[in-house]
Amino acid sequence: MKFSPPLFEVENLNFERQGNLVLKSATFTVLPGEYCAIIGPNGGGKTTLVRLLLGLEKPTSGSIKLFGVSQNRFKEWNRIGYVPQRSALVDTSFPATAREVVGMGRYSRRGIFGFESSEDKKAIEESMELMGVSDLSDRLIGSLSGGQRQRVMIARALASRPEVLIVDEPNTGVDVESQHRFYELLRRLNRVKNVSILFITHDVGVIAEDISRVLFVNQTLLSSQHPSDMLRCDEISRLYGTPAHLVCHNH
Amino acid sequence: MMLEMFDYPFMQRAFIAGLMIAVLASIGGSFIVLRRYSLLSETLAHVSLVGVAIGLLLGYSPLWMAVLASLVAAWLIEYLRSVHGLYSDSVLAIFLSGSLALAIVIVSLAGSFNASLFSYLFGSILSVTNEDLWVMGIFGTVAMGLLLLFFKELYFIAFDEEVARASGLPVTLLNFMLVSVIALVIALSIRVVGTLLIGALMVIPPVAAIRFGMGFYPTTLLSIAIALVSVIVGLGASYLFSLPSGAAIVLFLLLFFIAALVINRR
Numbered sequence: 001m002k003f004s005p006p007l008f009e010v011e012n013l014n015f016e017r018q019g020n021l022v023l024k025s026a027t028f029t030v031l032p033g034e035y036c037a038i039i040g041p042n043g044g045g046k047t048t049l050v051r052l053l054l055g056l057e058k059p060t061s062g063s064i065k066l067f068g069v070s071q072n073r074f075k076e077w078n079r080i081g082y083v084p085q086r087s088a089l090v091d092t093s094f095p096a097t098a099r100e101v102v103g104m105g106r107y108s109r110r111g112i113f114g115f116e117s118s119e120d121k122k123a124i125e126e127s128m129e130l131m132g133v134s135d136l137s138d139r140l141i142g143s144l145s146g147g148q149r150q151r152v153m154i155a156r157a158l159a160s161r162p163e164v165l166i167v168d169e170p171n172t173g174v175d176v177e178s179q180h181r182f183y184e185l186l187r188r189l190n191r192v193k194n195v196s197i198l199f200i201t202h203d204v205g206v207i208a209e210d211i212s213r214v215l216f217v218n219q220t221l222l223s224s225q226h227p228s229d230m231l232r233c234d235e236i237s238r239l240y241g242t243p244a245h246l247v248c249h250n251h
Numbered sequence: 252m253m254l255e256m257f258d259y260p261f262m263q264r265a266f267i268a269g270l271m272i273a274v275l276a277s278i279g280g281s282f283i284v285l286r287r288y289s290l291l292s293e294t295l296a297h298v299s300l301v302g303v304a305i306g307l308l309l310g311y312s313p314l315w316m317a318v319l320a321s322l323v324a325a326w327l328i329e330y331l332r333s334v335h336g337l338y339s340d341s342v343l344a345i346f347l348s349g350s351l352a353l354a355i356v357i358v359s360l361a362g363s364f365n366a367s368l369f370s371y372l373f374g375s376i377l378s379v380t381n382e383d384l385w386v387m388g389i390f391g392t393v394a395m396g397l398l399l400l401f402f403k404e405l406y407f408i409a410f411d412e413e414v415a416r417a418s419g420l421p422v423t424l425l426n427f428m429l430v431s432v433i434a435l436v437i438a439l440s441i442r443v444v445g446t447l448l449i450g451a452l453m454v455i456p457p458v459a460a461i462r463f464g465m466g467f468y469p470t471t472l473l474s475i476a477i478a479l480v481s482v483i484v485g486l487g488a489s490y491l492f493s494l495p496s497g498a499a500i501v502l503f504l505l506l507f508f509i510a511a512l513v514i515n516r517r
Binding site: 054055056075076077078080082083084091093094095096097099100101104105107108110138140143156160 | 285403404406407410411413414415416417418419420460461462464465466467468470
């Protein structure tokens with residue numbers, strides 16, 4: 001089998017915003033095929049960490065490698081799919097159908113002159129099917145419910161056929177029932193489609209036992225491949241800075 | 252009686268210029284409307300007035316000078332907004348009133364607040380020269396080419412700038428390109444529509460089209476159609492009733508806007 005480098009290799013990453021330390025000497029690795037959760041309190045730097053990985057913020061110091069390539073030389077951004085947190089909140093009158101939004105996922109693979117090829121069409125249809133939004137094709141994105149919109153956004157990220165999917169706080173404003181279905185969906189993508197997943201959540205309760213890695217972020221970062229050890233209350237208390245009571249959901 | 256107006260070369264030129272501007276303004280306008288950046292067109296229109304004033308003062312082609320002034324201002328605005336992180340609406344407000352002040356001072360110095368300036372403010376079908384058509388043809392083709400080449404990228408950025416950036420698109424560069432194209436379109440439109448009225452031709456067609464709740468491609472086509480019809484009818488009215496062409500066009504745009512609101516009551 002071909003040697004595949006880690007998806008993300010982060011070393012000694014520091015990030016300051018206007019003189020305030022947001023992230024302090026973060027070091028971790030994420031391997032291909034992982035199903036990885038980033039957890040921590042609100043304002044602890046989870047989203048910043050993801051934005052740094054995606055090159056949307058420039059680190060103060062430290063190194064980031066993507067697929068074994070130093071980030072400033074990395075060009076193959078379509079290997080990474082990104083679903084930002086605020087994707088649930090879209091301008092309701094924006095003139096875009098669900099199909100058009102998913103189609104955007106192919107833009108980075110199409111050239112300047114490129115029209116939609118049959119491969120583009122196939123990728124779009126497949127990812128819409130996978131996310132169960134095929135029947136919403138012609139609906140305006142603003143007319144969809146929060147959960148449907150979320151799935152359209154993930155379908156868009158999947159349309160570029162990424163090897164890793166980064167999902168920020170997927171369940172803001174979504175009910176518990178759909179949360180569970182959502183995490184099952186992510187897990188299935190990971191297992192069946194072999195897409196590595198990195199998702200952010202502030203809800204420690206959702207961490208299932210089959211997570212391959214947990215990154216705790218609260219200015220400092222702890223990485224562990226043994227989530228059940230990490231989920232001990234004293235560790236979490238230390239990171240959150242307050243005593244925590246953990247409710248475990250073992251399905 | 253209507254068709255005889257096409258016998259006049261000045262009307263032919265006005266129509267060629269007007270139709271060109273209608274297509275460019277409505278496509279370019281879609282992107283700035285969706286990015287909540289509508290005031291950019293208003294601001295750059297005032298800036299191009301500075302170019303016109305300099306042109307009138309020094310005896311250069313006002314159209315060329317308008318193109319130059321508008322482009323430079325567009326880059327400065329985008330630079331201040333994206334690099335220095337100033338609020339975009341306050342940057343626009345500063346440029347809008349600042350450039351109007353500058354234009355008025357220049358014109359006063361020239362000592363001629365004359366009829367020719369009036370035509371630049373409100374548009375005039377009599378004013379389009381052959382040289383203007385050439386300038387418009389060259390820059391208009393460049394602007395159209397850029398809009399078509401990067402249509403889908405600009406759409407992606409308007410919808411979700413952050414994800415567009417994360418997917419590897421050169422967003423900063425494309426943003427500079429978009430404001431440059433907008434600057435060109437506005438400067439080119441001062442002959443037919445006028446600096447005080449071009450904002451409406453950029454903003455109303457997309458806003459009216461969006462009310463119909465369609466996807467982006469049909470919305471853009473409808474927006475172009477609204478702009479074209481308004482320009483054709485407006486120029487006709489301008490010919491028949493000796494009205495400033497820009498004002499006539501904008502009034503027909505307003506009718507479309509009201510119709511779009513009434514048809515799509517929500």
